[in-house]
Amino acid sequence: MKRLPFDTVLIANRGEIAVRIIKTLRKLGLRSALVYHEIDADTLAVSMADTAIRISGLTPIAAYLDIAQIIAATHKARAGALHPGYGFLSENAEFARAVIRAGITFVGPTPDSMELMGDKIRARNFVQRNGFPVAPSTVEEDDPGTFLSRARAVGAPLLVKPSAGGGGKGMRIVRDLNSLEDAIAQARSEAQRYFGDGRLYVERYVEHPRHLEIQVLGDEFGHVVHLFERECSIQRRFQKLIEETPSPALSLEMRQRLCDAAVGIARAANYRNAGTVEFIFDGANFYFLEMNTRLQVEHAVTEMTTGIDLVAEQIYAAAGCQLGFTQSDILQNGHAIEVRLCAEAPQRAYAPTTGRILMLEYPDGDDVRIDSGILEGQRITTAFDPMLAKIIVHSPTRIEAAQKACRAMRELILLGCETNASTLARILADDGFLRGQVHTGYLDENPFLAEGDAESALPAFLAAAALLTRPVRDSADAVPELHAALGSWRN
């Protein structure tokens, strides 16, 4: 094991990713410190951390975004390093600078890399200047007066995108150029509201695109390696639901070209630590989309197929260690699929759901990994993102992995809060998915996958419910006060 200049790492995050980071810290013999908002007091991450420090804020999210409180907590815990997880402050260059100024090791890339890649227009221009492919596009701020005519010249269909932010906010697909002006106005208003930055650009929208991304790792000695691709084409509202590796869409030669491009981009950016270069792929060409300067939700599929612990590598790289392997040491073994279990109702347009988790039983079996931050009894509120847990499976082939993941989703039992588990199982058993013929609009084009097959099972559910409550109602029928008798099964 490598010698590290710190013995405690503060985690500026919550939920499953906090649990994930704590597990690696334990493995490396490091202590974990965790900040938490009161609403998370009963969560798994708080119970697992060696030290938990309460932070407060007007809202729970505001607490996790409070740079001063988080840095004070890091000092209080005597933590020499800070891991931001994903989301929250993980890609905030100002935060990274404040952490470094406070004498704390930031587990992530340099603030300069974060700034370069965090602005999509700067990143796009940088990638293009370095000779890597970007989709035909034009940037508003180059000359705001001619933006509309330049956008028209790119040709439909177009994608209007904000320069800042992510998560699909402010993005618009324009198929009819007559509606371009309206789409730009709406996108600008959304971008201003969500990111405080209304700058836009447009690019050619690739119909039926696949979303492919390459995991990279860099150290401060200029070494950059890739850990192959992940395909994340199964999405709703531009947000990923199922991720896998290897991608069924890539030939050996195309995989090599993508990986080379990702390493080239990371090397040009002088990138350190773990990062992901995202591309869209139309079956023949690929275009740079953006680079995420952090650990990603879907990093687990890469870990399952390469055997490399990405959180450990992040900590080593942040501590100034050299990468312990070269490109030829990294091999892809078998096939891994990750599904995101979310508190949402797919049949109601994936609307968020809430509730108390009354029963929680995970599937088990060989090569089934559960990355979860939830516990039985925990209340799911609307304060955070709807993702509850990730279920990751590993098998020798893609079909076996899909079958294993499908079985796992049918075996997973979560009662008390509606989830997308049965929809995920349906996607994993879907012919188009099994043939690998997916794209980012696949769920929109196949709404039956969300609607579900619960209708056909409903009589059996009604029978079970009626029989389960029958003894009570049998007695209720015998007495005049129905409410009194119902009380006995109300608890």
Next chain:
Amino acid sequence: MKHHFEVDGIDYPLWLVRCAEGYRLSMDNGVLASLRFSRQSERRGTLTIAGEREPVRFVIDGETIHLHMRGLARSLRYRDPMRAFASASREANHLMARAPIPGIVLTIAVSPGQSVSAGTALMTIESMKLETTIRAPKDGVVSRIHFKEGESFERDAVLVSLLEEGL
């Protein structure tokens, strides 16, 4: 006796009667016969339908029965027939904008006493980073706004009550 279960906002009336092979369940659109349910523990049981055995996991929480079987999870709410009738008559004079999803109030666009027409934006809500506009279901006058900005609510909560104009 007739019983009601509500699933996803839809009411399912049903009759459960004893028969020689156990129970028979009659619904509007069919009959399930020779039903049995045996409990193995607090939260585990087996439903038998015409000899076919289905393992069932369940939690009874108040009037809601949460079930997992055949790889699916469903929540069914036992509806007391008398109370269902009472709440239906109480709502008759009011128009309500209910929450389609749980969340918090971001902004309120109207005030009590204000006349609104069907489709007028009443408030914006946010849930797990998803923003939604709540609109008036019909023409009316805003009689009560049930939550302040920043307050949270559950799905189906009444957000804004309207009175029909002239009432």
